[in-house]
Amino acid sequence: MKKKKTARTATTSSPQPVPASPAAKPAARQTAPAATNGFKGFILLVTSIMALLIFFGLTPNKFWFDQRIMPYWEDFKEQKLNLDLEERKLARYQTDYLFAKNVAGFFEKRGSADKVLVLVPPTDYFNAHGLNIHVPEPAVFYYFSGLKTIWANSPEASKANWYITAKGGGLMFDTVTNKQALLDTIAAFNKYKISL
Amino acid sequence: MSGIMIILLLTIIQFIAGFGLINLFKIDLKPGLLISLAILLGVAVFSVMPFILQLAFIPLTSANIFISIIAATALLNIKFRSGLARLKELWSTTRFKIKIYEIPFVAMIIFIVFVSAWRCFYFPPTPRDLTSGAEVIAEYAIREKTMINSVFSVNLESTNNIFKPPYITCLQIIYKYAGFAFGQIWLSTIVACFIIFLYHALTLTIHRIFAGLLVLFFMAIPEMFAYTFMVLFDYSNAVFFFLSVWFLYLFFQNQQRNYLSFAGLLMAIATYIRSETLILACLMVPAIVWYHWKNKTGIVKGLISSAFFVVPSVLAYIISVSIYINRYLPVQYNIQGQVNKNLGDLSPFFTRFSDINSQLIFSDTGVGYYGYFIYLFIGLLLLELVIKRRLNNTTRNWLYAVLVIYLGFPLLGYLLPLLDLNNSTKRGLFKIFPLMLLYMAHNSLLVGWSQRIAKWEMK
Numbered sequence: 035m036k037k038k039k040t041a042r043t044a045t046t047s048s049p050q051p052v053p054a055s056p057a058a059k060p061a062a063r064q065t066a067p068a069a070t071n072g073f074k075g076f077i078l079l080v081t082s083i084m085a086l087l088i089f090f091g092l093t094p095n096k097f098w099f100d101q102r103i104m105p106y107w108e109d110f111k112e113q114k115l116n117l118d119l120e121e122r123k124l125a126r127y128q129t130d131y132l133f134a135k136n137v138a139g140f141f142e143k144r145g146s147a148d149k150v151l152v153l154v155p156p157t158d159y160f161n162a163h164g165l166n167i168h169v170p171e172p173a174v175f176y177y178f179s180g181l182k183t184i185w186a187n188s189p190e191a192s193k194a195n196w197y198i199t200a201k202g203g204g205l206m207f208d209t210v211t212n213k214q215a216l217l218d219t220i221a222a223f224n225k226y227k228i229s230l
Numbered sequence: 231m232s233g234i235m236i237i238l239l240l241t242i243i244q245f246i247a248g249f250g251l252i253n254l255f256k257i258d259l260k261p262g263l264l265i266s267l268a269i270l271l272g273v274a275v276f277s278v279m280p281f282i283l284q285l286a287f288i289p290l291t292s293a294n295i296f297i298s299i300i301a302a303t304a305l306l307n308i309k310f311r312s313g314l315a316r317l318k319e320l321w322s323t324t325r326f327k328i329k330i331y332e333i334p335f336v337a338m339i340i341f342i343v344f345v346s347a348w349r350c351f352y353f354p355p356t357p358r359d360l361t362s363g364a365e366v367i368a369e370y371a372i373r374e375k376t377m378i379n380s381v382f383s384v385n386l387e388s389t390n391n392i393f394k395p396p397y398i399t400c401l402q403i404i405y406k407y408a409g410f411a412f413g414q415i416w417l418s419t420i421v422a423c424f425i426i427f428l429y430h431a432l433t434l435t436i437h438r439i440f441a442g443l444l445v446l447f448f449m450a451i452p453e454m455f456a457y458t459f460m461v462l463f464d465y466s467n468a469v470f471f472f473l474s475v476w477f478l479y480l481f482f483q484n485q486q487r488n489y490l491s492f493a494g495l496l497m498a499i500a501t502y503i504r505s506e507t508l509i510l511a512c513l514m515v516p517a518i519v520w521y522h523w524k525n526k527t528g529i530v531k532g533l534i535s536s537a538f539f540v541v542p543s544v545l546a547y548i549i550s551v552s553i554y555i556n557r558y559l560p561v562q563y564n565i566q567g568q569v570n571k572n573l574g575d576l577s578p579f580f581t582r583f584s585d586i587n588s589q590l591i592f593s594d595t596g597v598g599y600y601g602y603f604i605y606l607f608i609g610l611l612l613l614e615l616v617i618k619r620r621l622n623n624t625t626r627n628w629l630y631a632v633l634v635i636y637l638g639f640p641l642l643g644y645l646l647p648l649l650d651l652n653n654s655t656k657r658g659l660f661k662i663f664p665l666m667l668l669y670m671a672h673n674s675l676l677v678g679w680s681q682r683i684a685k686w687e688m689k
Contacts, residue, residue, distance in 0.1 A: 056434055056480065057258040058323065074687050078331035078439060085443050086334050089450075094601040098452050106345045113352050119411050126353045172385035173392070174358065177366035184385040230358060230388060 130170045138179035153194035154183045158226035163200035186223030244272025250306030253313040255492040261324040262430035266423040274499045280400040289375040292407040335442025347418035350459035354412040363391025368402035382560045393563040395550035397503045421458045424469045432671045437680035453599040463504050464657035470500035472664035475631045490538045498542035505551050511543045513634045582643035607666040610673045618674050628669035635662040
């Protein structure tokens, strides 16, 4: 009889879902956890496994498991052997990160990385000039590299003291010595749409 | 110290902080619910401490932050005698016993959580919302010892992500100081504890096989799963919104005002994470007033209870948005400018409502985003309506909460046009899933079947 009572604590006593109390029972009222008959437990185990198989047989669940969970598990087996932070960043941010680091590297070599404000073109500008470079927005650029950049459509763009253009299939870094050249570059960049 | 030991240590501190809070509010819970909730609350306590230091202009050094966390943990355990007694009682009554048929589900859930946690640890923060907002601010806060740092001197016209409440920034700072270069792993703590909480919450009413299956359905929501390892605001927001509603409904059952206050606190945390949650909190008010009206305790009491529930969220909004974003940040952000100027025109509400249904829910894209979870919910609801032809109070309550999100997001889209469909709304809908799950756990058919299985099991 006691076992029966205990079993009901797992659910409620009426078919209507009267909510069970989530409160802890006082120690004195504790009863032994409901014991399940071994054979019935086995039947429920088989039911669980069947339910699991049916669950992962449903197309979206199967797709999710095959396309996400298992590849991630395979990734884990390789990733646990390679914990280098820079490689992890590169794996995630890819060319955006590489581009930002390379540009910052140019200024770091000159010892001026923390003094410059670099006007960068939109991605579309590079694409139009045959360069497959995605330019991160200034906040992300700063996160990747510590270098301050600015878009051409900013009212502050004319405060840039360096700018990057495409030339001969590569990048051209120019310091601002001629204000008019900077304004012309801003105008040229503004012909392209900025994409994030 | 290895990463695992650090996580363990942080989790223990989070548990102690959260347990102190639970003890202060005199919340009585079963061990599985209590332990997971305590850790979740501890993460929330962590997320507030660097923010408090920032508000007081105290430098965000590692020493200051960890001392403040320890101090807060001690303060929250000011009633440590009663807390210790409860812990002892908890320890003596706790029996971690797993039934053999739970093993397949539990093993699968652990595997999926592990895969997510590893990815969360391994990769740096990914979403643009983070790398152009909370993450870049956290990164420079470590270097400059303040959240109001050189990031705000960068060209920020392409992003408003720097104007989000500092929940993620604070946690990122703490975990980076703790030795995790990419921070983030706090999200896995939230995910694991939330799953544990949900599982135990479901087993209160339905059989463990159903509970395991439903939790698995919940975990396999593809879009939501992606945000168990990609840090953003929405998963955490959904967790604390759900917890708040759960404790509100506990208050409806036990009528103890401390549970209502606790629900208010949890909603305040949800609002601190995503400020627009304040509107959803207000949409829960009719349920509170209705409860009091129905129980003949008076509308006035209903309004007082509503205040208990909503005022903490209003305060969280004032501190994290009105004060911090408007008064502390060096760059101006016109929040009023984000609000729809033409409120007389209701067409954006209906357009958004229609788009949510046609694009996010009832479409192939919707299945890609959310799997069959919504269909499962609808199927069970229809079955209950057709077979039982009535809904009891608890199921009605959970359905109301589902409705709050279902109608709340079109409302938010109408009020805040920047809240787009394919990003903000898509992720905002995460809040609906735990609510649907709890409806399913109270579905009279599932409850009835659960009881039959339990009876057969014990014969």
